[in-house]
Amino acid sequence: MVIVQVIVGGLLLGAIYALFSSGLTLIWGMMNFINFAHGEFVMLGMYVALLTVTWVGGGPAVFVIAAALALFVLGVGIYLSLIRYVIRGPMLAQILSTFGLALLLRYSAFWIFSANFVSLPQTSLGGTLKLGGIFLPVAQLVAGAVAILLTLGLHLLLTRTTVGSKLLAVAEDRAAAMLMGIRPDRMQALAWGLAAGSAGIAGALMATAYPWSPSVGETFGLIAFVVVALGGFGSVLGSLYAGLIIGLIQAMSAFWLGAIYKDIVVYGLFVALLWLRPQGLMGKKG
Amino acid sequence: MLLEATNVAKVFGAFHAVAGADLAVEQGEIIGLIGPNGAGKSTFFNCLAGETTPTTGRILFDGKDVTYALPEVRARAGIGRTFQVPTAFEDMSVINNVMVGAFLRHPHRNDARDQARRIVELTGLRADQQARSLGTPGRKRLEIARVLATEPRLLLLDESLAGLTPTELRDAIALVRRIHDMGVTIVIVEHIMEVIMTLTKRVLVFNQGRVISSGTPEEVVRDDAVIEAYLGRAHRKRKEESR
Amino acid sequence: MSEYLTSRTAVCFLGAALLVYPLVFSGAFYLDIGVTFLLAAISASAWNIVGGYAGQVSVGHSMFFGVGAYTPLVVYTLWGWPPIAGIPLGIALSIGLAIVIGMPTFRLTGHYFSMATIAVAELIRIFFGTWDMVGAAIGLQGPAVARSFWDLTFRSELPYYYIFLGVLAILLATTAALERRRFGFYLRAIKASERAARSLGVPVRQTKMQALVLSAIFTSVAGSLYVIKTGFIDPDSAFGILISVQMVIVAALGGAGTLFGPLVGALILIPLQTATNSAFGGGGTGLTYILYGGIIVVIARFEPGGLFELWQRVAPYLRKRAHAA
Numbered sequence: 001m002v003i004v005q006v007i008v009g010g011l012l013l014g015a016i017y018a019l020f021s022s023g024l025t026l027i028w029g030m031m032n033f034i035n036f037a038h039g040e041f042v043m044l045g046m047y048v049a050l051l052t053v054t055w056v057g058g059g060p061a062v063f064v065i066a067a068a069l070a071l072f073v074l075g076v077g078i079y080l081s082l083i084r085y086v087i088r089g090p091m092l093a094q095i096l097s098t099f100g101l102a103l104l105l106r107y108s109a110f111w112i113f114s115a116n117f118v119s120l121p122q123t124s125l126g127g128t129l130k131l132g133g134i135f136l137p138v139a140q141l142v143a144g145a146v147a148i149l150l151t152l153g154l155h156l157l158l159t160r161t162t163v164g165s166k167l168l169a170v171a172e173d174r175a176a177a178m179l180m181g182i183r184p185d186r187m188q189a190l191a192w193g194l195a196a197g198s199a200g201i202a203g204a205l206m207a208t209a210y211p212w213s214p215s216v217g218e219t220f221g222l223i224a225f226v227v228v229a230l231g232g233f234g235s236v237l238g239s240l241y242a243g244l245i246i247g248l249i250q251a252m253s254a255f256w257l258g259a260i261y262k263d264i265v266v267y268g269l270f271v272a273l274l275w276l277r278p279q280g281l282m283g284k285k286g
Numbered sequence: 287m288l289l290e291a292t293n294v295a296k297v298f299g300a301f302h303a304v305a306g307a308d309l310a311v312e313q314g315e316i317i318g319l320i321g322p323n324g325a326g327k328s329t330f331f332n333c334l335a336g337e338t339t340p341t342t343g344r345i346l347f348d349g350k351d352v353t354y355a356l357p358e359v360r361a362r363a364g365i366g367r368t369f370q371v372p373t374a375f376e377d378m379s380v381i382n383n384v385m386v387g388a389f390l391r392h393p394h395r396n397d398a399r400d401q402a403r404r405i406v407e408l409t410g411l412r413a414d415q416q417a418r419s420l421g422t423p424g425r426k427r428l429e430i431a432r433v434l435a436t437e438p439r440l441l442l443l444d445e446s447l448a449g450l451t452p453t454e455l456r457d458a459i460a461l462v463r464r465i466h467d468m469g470v471t472i473v474i475v476e477h478i479m480e481v482i483m484t485l486t487k488r489v490l491v492f493n494q495g496r497v498i499s500s501g502t503p504e505e506v507v508r509d510d511a512v513i514e515a516y517l518g519r520a521h522r523k524r525k526e527e528s529r
Numbered sequence: 530m531s532e533y534l535t536s537r538t539a540v541c542f543l544g545a546a547l548l549v550y551p552l553v554f555s556g557a558f559y560l561d562i563g564v565t566f567l568l569a570a571i572s573a574s575a576w577n578i579v580g581g582y583a584g585q586v587s588v589g590h591s592m593f594f595g596v597g598a599y600t601p602l603v604v605y606t607l608w609g610w611p612p613i614a615g616i617p618l619g620i621a622l623s624i625g626l627a628i629v630i631g632m633p634t635f636r637l638t639g640h641y642f643s644m645a646t647i648a649v650a651e652l653i654r655i656f657f658g659t660w661d662m663v664g665a666a667i668g669l670q671g672p673a674v675a676r677s678f679w680d681l682t683f684r685s686e687l688p689y690y691y692i693f694l695g696v697l698a699i700l701l702a703t704t705a706a707l708e709r710r711r712f713g714f715y716l717r718a719i720k721a722s723e724r725a726a727r728s729l730g731v732p733v734r735q736t737k738m739q740a741l742v743l744s745a746i747f748t749s750v751a752g753s754l755y756v757i758k759t760g761f762i763d764p765d766s767a768f769g770i771l772i773s774v775q776m777v778i779v780a781a782l783g784g785a786g787t788l789f790g791p792l793v794g795a796l797i798l799i800p801l802q803t804a805t806n807s808a809f810g811g812g813g814t815g816l817t818y819i820l821y822g823g824i825i826v827v828i829a830r831f832e833p834g835g836l837f838e839l840w841q842r843v844a845p846y847l848r849k850r851a852h853a854a
Contacts, residue, residue: 100825
């Protein structure tokens with residue numbers, strides 16, 4: 001029975017991985033650009049949730065929306081002030097831009113919030129559900145479910161709405177999109193807003209169920225790389241599947257090998273993917 | 287037969303960019319590839335250059351199968367190409383740019399530099415000028431000089447003469463002729479009819495992924511299928527009616 | 530011609546200054562800064578080969594540093610050998626690591642390589658924290674007292690200073706030699722435009738790999754030098770991200786892809802780092818890394834070529850004004 005618990009727990013966490021990784025894959029698909037600070041967006045979402053609860057009060061709906069908005073604005077701001085300038089430049093500038101940003105955000109968080117692990121005060125999602133012999137923290141269950149819904153929502157947004165097709169058009173062929181009256185700059189700014197926003201939501205959701213510190217950004221960033229590599233660069237649906245798989249693999253590794261090994265297995269999987277199938281499950285080759 | 291491309295096709299999903307094209311080039315020829323935009327000539331060209339791998343078909347260079355060979359392998363075999371949008375090494379000088387090409391056949395720096403100097407002189411560039419300070423005609427010239435330094439036997443020119451003033455164009459055509467006189471076989475993708483008419487001896491016309499006509503420039507220009515491809519059915523009808 | 534002479538003179542002056550520095554500034558504090566500076570210059574110059582010249586941005590170079598740092602103490606702890614005997618082993622392992630990372634990623638776009646470097650560095654860091662043979666989270670220690678000269682356990686930092694200076698000189702001389710030959714041209718071509726380089730017959734994948742291996746070797750040596758001086762290593766001081774960051778920022782600030790860029794970067798950043806660390810308290814929670822992050826973003830956004838490129842742009846104006854005056 002314990003193993004079912006482990007599996008379910010892994011999948012629920014994996015759903016959240018899927019949510020924040022979908023933003024990363026969106027940006028890759030649109031701009032051939034890797035955001036090294038993506039994990040920090042998740043981490044900031046968690047702290048926005050904490051600050052909202054502390055200053056404004058309110059339940060999960062409030063702080064999740066707050067995180068979404070705050071990170072959306074941050075994402076757009078980062079695109080407008082930094083990314084759109086470096087995207088045309090040398091590789092060094094592209095990689096350093098978000099790598100430096102990650103450091104800036106991470107160590108600022110250390111400075112402001114200290115390195116201690118924190119968690120949210122008890123929310124309406126407290127308590128544990130007993131379902132068929134396994135114990136599921138309500139928060140984890142809700143977080144995971146919402147994450148899956150939002151990831152699917154993002155996928156539908158991209159594939160079924162006008163805005164989505166505009167985003168995809170820019171991803172496909174920037175010049176052609178411009179000829180059709182679409183403004184690539186706006187679409188890319190929107191993509192960054194969506195990506196950061198969904199990372200923020202993922203963070204806020206996670207904050208309801210798991211403790212954290214500023215150090216988690218680094219780990220989440222790497223996990224996002226693996227999920228995107230497995231799911232296929234550019235495919236939101238792919239990162240949904242991949243996120244769930246990675247969450248599962250991580251949980252099983254922790255269970256069988258010990259908690260310390262769970263990240264080693266995931267990073268090792270990344271290297272294996274690069275060797276064997278860099279296009280992942282559903283994506284285009286870099 | 288220096289270059290032999292048989293039944294080359296390139297398919298993207300359901301879209302047939304190139305739907306089975308053949309090309310046979312003898313040593314010493316100058317061949318032109320023309321056709322309306324989106325006709326597949328650039329994709330075909332990229333298959334020849336190694337930038338794209340064909341979905342089906344075979345490309346033989348001097349008897350060797352190069353269908354799936356990487357661009358660097360093709361360069362070593364003797365196939366050189368220029369890029370439609372000139373890609374100079376911005377932070378390097380003209381001579382250093384050309385040396386990169388020269389190093390292919392001359393691994394030692396002094397030999398490479400001598401070779402590069404010769405070519406820079408041939409193409410009329412200034413050796414010490416920084417590549418980034420070059421204007422478009424200079425860049426196109428550098429593009430040609432650089433690939434020339436690799437001593438190609440077959441040179442693929444990708445719209446290398448576009449965007450030039452009439453004087454610049456005349457000089458460029460003269461340069462290409464000089465290169466041809468040096469013994470280099472040339473395949474040129476071009477839109478500018480003057481280039482095609484004056485330089486090439488044989489032309490292939492692409493439309494919708496296929497070769498619809500081939501022959502001398504004069505023949506091809508009068509071919510009904512070609513007129514229709516460029517100007518539409520109405521013009522072909524009009525021409526027929528005027529006979 | 531006069532420009533060439535000026536830079537020759539400048540280099541000689543710099544070399545002389547570095548040689549006599551410890552004799553002029555002989556206090557332990559100044560010596561320590563000097564040694565730290567040299568180590569940073571070596572690491573950053575090593576990174577520069579693959580990150581600066583070839584344009585393959587590694588953000589996990591600490592993996593090579595760490596491997597080079599652990600092997601001397603591993604051979605000492607396991608077999609009682611003098612630590613420097615571990616240097617060749619560190620180099621061999623680093624080369625292996627370079628191949629594992631480079632082989633799959635160099636046929637894909639540059640981002641894959643960068644991601645792989647950070648993932649593998651983290652992987653190794655966590656793994657070493659679990660591996661008892663290398664001391665797990667506690668790490669390893671070197672000889673407290675020299676058993677023979679070859680233990681290289683000196684009381685003063687002076688011998689280390691000159692050993693490090695020698696290694697730096699070798700590294701820079703090697704880089705300068707390669708810069709002038711075909712290899713150097715090919716690296717710069719790849720950085721400028723891989724596509725164009727390929728079309729000219731540049732063997733892109735092999736050249737990148739060679740650059741990475743060379744860089745890995747020198748970075749490994751830097752790690753070995755570090756541990757021989759410090760006498761202690763643990764997973765964080767070997768493989769931590771901050772080591773990777775320092776290499777990158779030191780090289781990028783001075784000018785990635787230039788011979789002396791890393792040196793200039795180290796000249797500025799090491800004293801700066803020492804100052805901020807003592808003013809605000811050092812370590813991971815310190816202001817230093819916020820500052821580093823900010824500097825890296827500014828470099829990326831405004832002057833990716835670092836101070837060297839800035840100087841190239843500004844110098845003509847300064848010269849004009851000097852002549853006018």
